[in-house]
Amino acid sequence: MQETTSEPEQAQPEAGLRDRKKEAKRAAIIAAAQAEFIAHGFAEARLARVAAQAGVxxxxxxxxxxxxxxxxxxVLRGALPLIFAPPVAPDPGTPPQVAFRRRLRAAIADMQASGRDKLALIVLSESAQFPGLARIYLExxxxxxxxxxxxxxxxxxxARxxxxxxxxxxxxxxxxxxxMWNRxxxxxxxxxxxxxxxxxxxxxxGPPEGEPAGVTG
Amino acid sequence: MQETTSEPEQAQPEAGLRDRKKEAKRAAIIAAAQAEFIAHGFAEARLARVAAQAGVxxxxxxxxxxxxxxxxxxVLRGALPLIFAPPVAPDPGTPPQVAFRRRLRAAIADMQASGRDKLALIVLSESAQFPGLARIYLExxxxxxxxxxxxxxxxxxxARxxxxxxxxxxxxxxxxxxxMWNRxxxxxxxxxxxxxxxxxxxxxxGPPEGEPAGVTG
Amino acid sequence: MQETTSEPEQAQPEAGLRDRKKEAKRAAIIAAAQAEFIAHGFAEARLARVAAQAGVxxxxxxxxxxxxxxxxxxVLRGALPLIFAPPVAPDPGTPPQVAFRRRLRAAIADMQASGRDKLALIVLSESAQFPGLARIYLExxxxxxxxxxxxxxxxxxxARxxxxxxxxxxxxxxxxxxxMWNRxxxxxxxxxxxxxxxxxxxxxxGPPEGEPAGVTG
Amino acid sequence: MQETTSEPEQAQPEAGLRDRKKEAKRAAIIAAAQAEFIAHGFAEARLARVAAQAGVxxxxxxxxxxxxxxxxxxVLRGALPLIFAPPVAPDPGTPPQVAFRRRLRAAIADMQASGRDKLALIVLSESAQFPGLARIYLExxxxxxxxxxxxxxxxxxxARxxxxxxxxxxxxxxxxxxxMWNRxxxxxxxxxxxxxxxxxxxxxxGPPEGEPAGVTG
DNA sequence: CATGAATGAGGCTTCATTCAT
DNA sequence: TATGAATGAAGCCTCATTCAT
Incomplete structure (x- = not known):
């Protein structure tokens, strides 16, 4: 239990290194798979390509x-947490409408940039094959x-x-x-x-208020 | 109804009968295929099931x-003409807003009832495989x-x-x-x-006018 | 029910021909598979070799x-009926002991000649994988x-x-x-x-009686 | 328990300890493997399970x-020496027939208890793959x-x-x-x-004699 | 025209074996 | 010496497509 002095923590960091490597490889595989699924859908995705892309x-x-x-x-679950991580800190002081709009904008931009919109599409169309998943994902x-x-x-x-x-x-x-359209x-x-x-x-x-204001107003 | 005499005398009606039969079979195949694609998507659709369903x-x-x-x-092209056959005769005399709303309602109901919404989904998600088709279909x-x-x-x-x-x-x-949600x-x-x-x-x-009228103000 | 004369019954014999061909191919596959299973056991049997051997x-x-x-x-079920088809007609007149011995002799010779003894061995040793089969087969x-x-x-x-x-x-x-020993x-x-x-x-x-009698003469 | 000093001084006892440890591990592996082979046969045996079971x-x-x-x-060779270790000391004084029967009984019981009968079965059925082994083992x-x-x-x-x-x-x-039957x-x-x-x-x-005696004789 | 048996390329998956740590 | 992640050959199986009948 004592601390090793010069060569610190043999088991811990070594395992840490191993785990980090494993985690990195796992991430690489998921990234490769995400790209493959996005490009070809589930059925046409080829594990050979995923492996090659991931370098394994x-x-x-x-x-x-x-x-x-x-x-x-x-891949889907991996994409989930990213979807609604608040993109910018809520920044108190901004009026709610502005915050709301910013939030939506960020969500859109994120979906687009990450390619996860295509994943959503795949889940949609192949939901017959992945019934539970569709529900979880969309929820x-x-x-x-x-x-x-x-x-x-x-x-x-x-009221409106x-x-x-x-x-x-x-x-x-x-x-x-x-x-979808853009895709x-x-x-x-x-x-x-x-x-x-x-x-x-x-x-x-209605027209935005409180924001930098585009038109004259 | 007459027997074909082996000599192609009445080419017209005989060919017509043949063609009608061929056309019927073709239609049966397309119908079976549409059901199959809707039920399983493109990649998971099985031609064996299509054939069995079509009785060929x-x-x-x-x-x-x-x-x-x-x-x-x-299948897609076959579904197209049905999509926008004007469901009810334009019925002159109704105010444009009413006609417009009716038209949209009819389109929605039709998509839902026919299962073509699922076809659209499939095209969407597998558009990587059918690039041209997607464009044509959606257009x-x-x-x-x-x-x-x-x-x-x-x-x-x-103006709004x-x-x-x-x-x-x-x-x-x-x-x-x-x-999509309902599907x-x-x-x-x-x-x-x-x-x-x-x-x-x-x-x-804004609130509908001319129709049975909901609220007043 | 009538005898086929020159070219009668189109459907029947044609189907009969097809079926006969299918049956022949089925038999060829089973034969090839039996040889393969006997030679290599279940797990090491290769369907590629079976197909090649069967010519399909x-x-x-x-x-x-x-x-x-x-x-x-x-393969096992196919081998079953052969195992105890009475090899020679019971031939009334022979004393029961002689008939009994003949019967056993025939069973042994048949098992040996057909290679089905090896199949039995395979079932024995792989019975963990085919629990029901072992029972059926051995019974x-x-x-x-x-x-x-x-x-x-x-x-x-x-009494003895x-x-x-x-x-x-x-x-x-x-x-x-x-x-087993000989195998x-x-x-x-x-x-x-x-x-x-x-x-x-x-x-x-005890010594056989009624049979041609061995040595003495 | 002493630290190894890097100089191989007491080669003998240290090596003895090492050897004993190695031997113990080797034995553990063999034991695990025997259980695995008995449970699944050769082809279906999984080295992963053997390793897990052996704790390595x-x-x-x-x-x-x-x-x-x-x-x-x-595994087979390891099982061999156990098979005919005389289970009870020959005990001079017992009549040969009694000793003989006891010996057989002991052999049977031992085969059954140890699971080596299953090993024998495996060798039998997979003898095509292990030609030499089968001979050695059975002999x-x-x-x-x-x-x-x-x-x-x-x-x-x-004379009989x-x-x-x-x-x-x-x-x-x-x-x-x-x-085999019981297995x-x-x-x-x-x-x-x-x-x-x-x-x-x-x-x-014939009926046993000399033992507790069933009949008189 | 119609059939349906046959094909065979190619996918997913397994697992004994290797090797960097 | 021990580990266990990584490998890759090879097996089983699927299914769109073809072709002799």
Whole structure:
């Protein structure tokens, strides 16, 4: 139990090193798999490509994951925590509407940048094969967003917005639709997601206030 | 009904009969394939099941379609014309807003009832494999709807709605989202699509007028 | 029901031809598999070799059998009926002891010649993997033999043989042992199975009577 | 317990300790392997399970054995010496027939208790893969038993038993058969091996004498 | 035109064996 | 000496596609 002096902590750091390496490899595999699933969907994803991309042998995948499905599962779960980590500290002082809009913008940008929107699509279309997963995944993604919307609609005190507490989807749907659009309509100029979002929010919620203010006002 | 005499005398009716039979079989195959693709997605669809369902041998599929992809293509194209057949005659005399809302309602109901919403999902998620198809399909479905929205926004003369001429998606997205929701969240009470649509339209367009009329002011 | 004359019954014989071909191929596969299982045991048996030996593609095996285990099962079941088809017609007139001995001799010779003794061994040693099969197989092979022994012991009226009605195994075990011996001790001169059997029967049952009579003349 | 000083001073006792430790580990591996082979046969045996059971890492196995086959070989050879260690001191004074029967009984009981009967089965069925081994193993087990039988048959002076000097198998086969039977027919009441053996010996050799005495004689 | 048996490339997965630590 | 992560050959099996009938 005593501390080793010169060559400190033999077991601990060595195991730590091992574990760190394992964890790094695990992460590499998940990253490679995520790219593969995003590029080809579940059924057409090839574990050989995942292994090659991750720089390991095919068999090595099975040291970390029991099966292709388990790997898919891990990719999804791995993506989950990233989805709604508050992107910027809540910054007290900003009016709620501004914070709300920032939050939505960040969520959109993150989905787009990470490619997780494509994962969501895959889960959607292959939900027949992964029934439980679809529920978990979508709940983990959507429920927090819904709560965000409901909170805002309630706290805003605007009567017109009351329906959003029942159908928070209404506010979020265009983001989903637009993100799909951009992923699919690669031959066209992409939609300007932030602007479109702003437009939609203005359409539904009214013009923004408190923010740097674009127009004169 | 007459027997074919071995000499192609009445080429017309005989060929017509043949063609009708061929066409019927072709239709049966497409119907079976549509069900299969909807139920399992593209990759997991099995031609053996399609053939069995259509009541033909597996080899027979190849007399009508070159490949699994060609069959998928045919299914999609077969579904297209149905999507926007005007469901009810335009019925002159109804105010444009009412007609517009009816049209949207009909489109939604049709998508839902036919299962074509699932087809759309499949195209979405497997668009990497079917790049051209995705474009064609979505354009055929969405463009007419967009045009409908743009027309309405323009002709309404309401300034607030001007953004819809640039982003007609904003009005349609909730329908897409809701249809996906209901397809996936089978464990929960389904969203009431018509009501949700109405809510959304009211939220964006304002309360309906000319129709039975809900609130007053 | 009528006899086929020149070219009658189109469906029947054509289907018959197809079926006959399928049946022939099925038989060829089973034969090839039996040889393979006998040569290498279950786990080391290679379906590639079975297919090659049977003159079919690997995938073809799966048109006839669901899995390697199912093929093994079929091999065993296919071997069963052969095991105790009465080799010669019972020939009334021969005294029961003679008939009994003949029967045993034939059973031994048949097991040896067909290689089914090796199959039995495989079932034995891999019974952990095929629990039900072991029971079925051994019952199908052994129970009839046991019954034969019991019948004889009872009908002989010899008091000394009474234990055989309880332990018919005692009379048959040497045949099992000897057949194993010859299969394993390939480097030694093989046991003369018939003679050994005769010796054993004489040892237990007493000298044969009624048969051509051996030495003296 | 003393620290190794880096200079190999007391090579003898230290090495002895080391050797003992190594030997213990080696024994643990063999024991684990024997259990594994008995439970699953050779092909289905998993070195991972052996290592886990022995409490060592998988790689460690290869410090002691070159390959899975070498380990199997070691298991068999390790089991050999146990098979015919005279279970009770020959005890002079008992009549030969009694000693003989006791010996057989002990051999049977030992095979059963140790699970080595299953090992024998495995060797039998996989003899194609281990040709040399099969011979060695079976000779080591059977030859001593055969000699026992031959000795007895000769020394008994009973003419009827003369065939046993040529076919000692005849006396032993039921034990082999019965041991197999009990291993396989786990769903049925097991054969009472000692009683069956006694029955067989009585059937072939005549009623026992000198022992507690059943009949008078 | 229709059939359905046959094909065979290629996917996922296993596991004895190796090797850097 | 011991570890256990990594390897990669090889097996079983699937299924879109072909072709003789």
């Amino acid at each position: 042998a095919k068999g090595t995948l099975y040291l970390y994951f029991d099966s292709k499905e388990a790997l898919f599962d891990a 983990a993604i959507l429920e927090p967003l819904f709560e965000l919307v409901r909170d805002y609609a309630r706290s805003s005190g605007v 917005l009351e329906p959003l507490t029942r159908y928070p989807q209404l506010l979020l749907a265009p983001m989903l639709a637009a993100t 699919l309509m690669t031959e066209r100029p992409p939609l300007d997601l932030p602007e479109m979002l702003e437009t939609h929010l203005t359409l539904v919620l | 041998a597996k080899g027979t599929l190849y007399l009508y379609f070159d490949s699994k992809e060609a069959l998928f293509d045919a 055929a479905i969405l463009e007419p709807l967009f045009e409908l929205v743009r027309d309405y926004a323009r002709s309404s003369g309401v 709605l001007e953004p819809l001429t640039r982003y007609p998606q904003l009005l349609l997205a909730p329908m897409l989202a809701a249809t 996936l969240m089978t464990e929960r009470p389904p969203l009431d699509l018509p009501e949700m649509l109405e809510t959304h339209l009211t939220l964006v367009l | 593609a690997k995938g073809t095996l799966y048109l006839y059998f669901d899995s390697k285990e199912a093929l093994f099962d079929a 199908a092979i052994l129970e009839p033999l046991f019954e034969l022994v019991r019948d004889y012991a009872r009908s002989s009226g010899v 043989l009474e234990p055989l009605t309880r332990y018919p195994q005692l009379l048959l075990a040497p045949m099992l042992a000897a057949t 394993l001790m390939t480097e030694r001169p093989p046991l003369d199975l018939p003679e050994m059997l005769e010796t054993h029967l004489t040892l237990v049952l | 890492a998988k790689g460690t196995l290869y410090l002691y054995f070159d390959s899975k086959e070498a380990l199997f070989d070691a 080591a087990i059977l030859e001593p038993l055969f000699e026992l039988v031959r000795d007895y048959a000769r020394s008994s002076g009973v 038993l003369e065939p046993l000097t040529r076919y000692p198998q005849l006396l032993l086969a039921p034990m082999l058969a019965a041991t 396989l027919m786990t769903e049925r009441p097991p054969l009472d091996l000692p009683e069956m053996l006694e029955t067989h010996l009585t059937l072939v050799l």
